[in-house]
Amino acid sequence: MPKITRDEVKVPLDVMPESREVYIDNYMAATQGTGRLMLFACDQKVEHMNGDFFGEGIDIADADPEHLFQIADQGVIGIMAGQRGIIARYAADYPRINYLVKMNSKTNLIKTAQDDPYSAMLSELEPVLAMREAGVNIVGIGYTIYLGSDYESTMLAEAGELIAEAHANGLVVVLWIYPRGKAVGDREKDDATIAGAAGVALCLGSDFVKVNPPKPRDGQTATSAELLKHAAVAAGRTGLVCAGGSTVDARTFLSQLWSQIHVGGASGNATGRNIHQRSLDEAVRLTKAISAITLADYDVEEALDVFEGRDQFSL
Numbered sequence: 001m002p003k004i005t006r007d008e009v010k011v012p013l014d015v016m017p018e019s020r021e022v023y024i025d026n027y028m029a030a031t032q033g034t035g036r037l038m039l040f041a042c043d044q045k046v047e048h049m050n051g052d053f054f055g056e057g058i059d060i061a062d063a064d065p066e067h068l069f070q071i072a073d074q075g076v077i078g079i080m081a082g083q084r085g086i087i088a089r090y091a092a093d094y095p096r097i098n099y100l101v102k103m104n105s106k107t108n109l110i111k112t113a114q115d116d117p118y119s120a121m122l123s124e125l126e127p128v129l130a131m132r133e134a135g136v137n138i139v140g141i142g143y144t145i146y147l148g149s150d151y152e153s154t155m156l157a158e159a160g161e162l163i164a165e166a167h168a169n170g171l172v173v174v175l176w177i178y179p180r181g182k183a184v185g186d187r188e189k190d191d192a193t194i195a196g197a198a199g200v201a202l203c204l205g206s207d208f209v210k211v212n213p214p215k216p217r218d219g220q221t222a223t224s225a226e227l228l229k230h231a232a233v234a235a236g237r238t239g240l241v242c243a244g245g246s247t248v249d250a251r252t253f254l255s256q257l258w259s260q261i262h263v264g265g266a267s268g269n270a271t272g273r274n275i276h277q278r279s280l281d282e283a284v285r286l287t288k289a290i291s292a293i294t295l296a297d298y299d300v301e302e303a304l305d306v307f308e309g310r311d312q313f314s315l
Contacts, residue, residue: 002297004028004035009239012205014167022170026139027207029098030079030172031268032315036261037208038078038242038294039100039174042068043142045103046083052273057247067283068276069094075275075287076315078268078295079224081142081174084123086132091136094145100140100174101128103162104155116181118151119144121158125165140172140207147177147197148184156204158165163205174270175206176243189215191227198235201208208239210270213260225256228264239267244274250286254303258293270293288313 006024009281015023031037044052045065061067069090072080081100091099106119125141130140143162145155163173176202177197179188187193191214201209214227242260244253253274260266271290275283289307292298294313298306305311 002036002295004031004033004303005299008035012167012207014205015170019168019170023167024170026170026172027137030100032078032291034295035239035267036078036294037073037174037268037270038076038287038291039208039210039241039268039270040068040072040075040077040080040275041244041270042072042080042082042086042276043102043105044272045086046107048108051108052277059282060186062277063279066090067216067280069075069097070280071091071276071283071287072097074280075284076291076295076313077287078291079140079172079315081270084128087136087138088131089216091131095135095137097137098116098140100142100172101131101138102142102144103128104158106144112156112181116149116151116183117146118149119146119155125162138171140174141166142174142176142210144176144178145200146181147179147200148188150183152181156200157167159206160204167205167224172207174207174208174210174241174244175204176210177201178212178261188212190217191220191222193229194228195231195234198231198238198240202234202236202238206238208241208267209235210241210243211262212245213242213256223259225259225263225264228260228266232265238261241266241268241270243272244269247277250289250307251300251304253286254289254293254300257290258300258303261293284311291315 052109306313
């Protein structure tokens with residue numbers, strides 16, 4: 001099992017001296033002391049609205065927002081990402097979860113063909129810090145940037161300011177970076193574009209960046225995981241994790257995850273629908289299988305044993 005010590009955490013120099021130990025606490029909590037991130041992404045109630053939570057192929061339990069918190073509480077994760085409001089509504093009943101507050105969001109109602117994407121800030125950082133002071137276990141914040149959008153400059157500026165302020169207060173930061181818009185066209189999942197997004201996250205000072213896994217173009221023989229290596233290198237000391245995407249069977253998902261980490265150089269995962277669209281029991285078992293690969297270096301077959309209940313994985 002990969003483990004790091006507190007002394008091995010590379011603390012950015014925009015973390016103020018008085019917040020250094022708090023930042024290390026938060027980094028160790030978010031990564032379960034491994035340096036790898038298992039992010040349970042629960043921000044889709046704004047991003048994809050109710051389409052990700054009710055319908056064909058989705059367990060009926062997912063219609064209740066508390067399902068997300070039950071999974072995070074009973075499963076094995078590093079950090080749960082959600083908007084400030086939903087965390088404020090449920091965190092009192094689930095105080096042990098490590099929370100990441102998603103600072104901006106947009107719905108999927110306005111399509112790129114209508115207007116380039118812009119995800120606006122939902123609040124300043126001050127209310128988030130106030131929640132932390134009130135006892136909510138907030139260890140980080142997140143922000144989405146759509147590179148190539150007409151509104152790119154606004155999102156870059158907002159993210160840069162947020163990261164500086166968050167680090168000054170000892171919080172870990174994860175950027176979601178998705179190249180998207182008319183200027184990007186069909187290149188949003190090209191390996192060069194994804195690598196460029198990873199480099200932008202590094203230059204903004206993010207601790208981790210969530211990207212879509214690259215999709216091989218016609219004529220490319222490399223796999224998605226092999227192409228991901230370009231982005232992992234470009235990210236430097238910013239840890240790179242991949243979005244989980246639409247729900248697939250457990251073996252397929254776990255195989256992709258293992259390759260992203262051990263072939264592509266990813267520093268963990270960021271998974272939402274593949275977890276929460278399942279029943280509570282199945283979702284909890286999948287968090288343990290994902291964490292077995294991400295946080296404990298299990299191979300795919302060993303992780304499947306965890307998912308099927310043959311291995312009672314815990315950290």
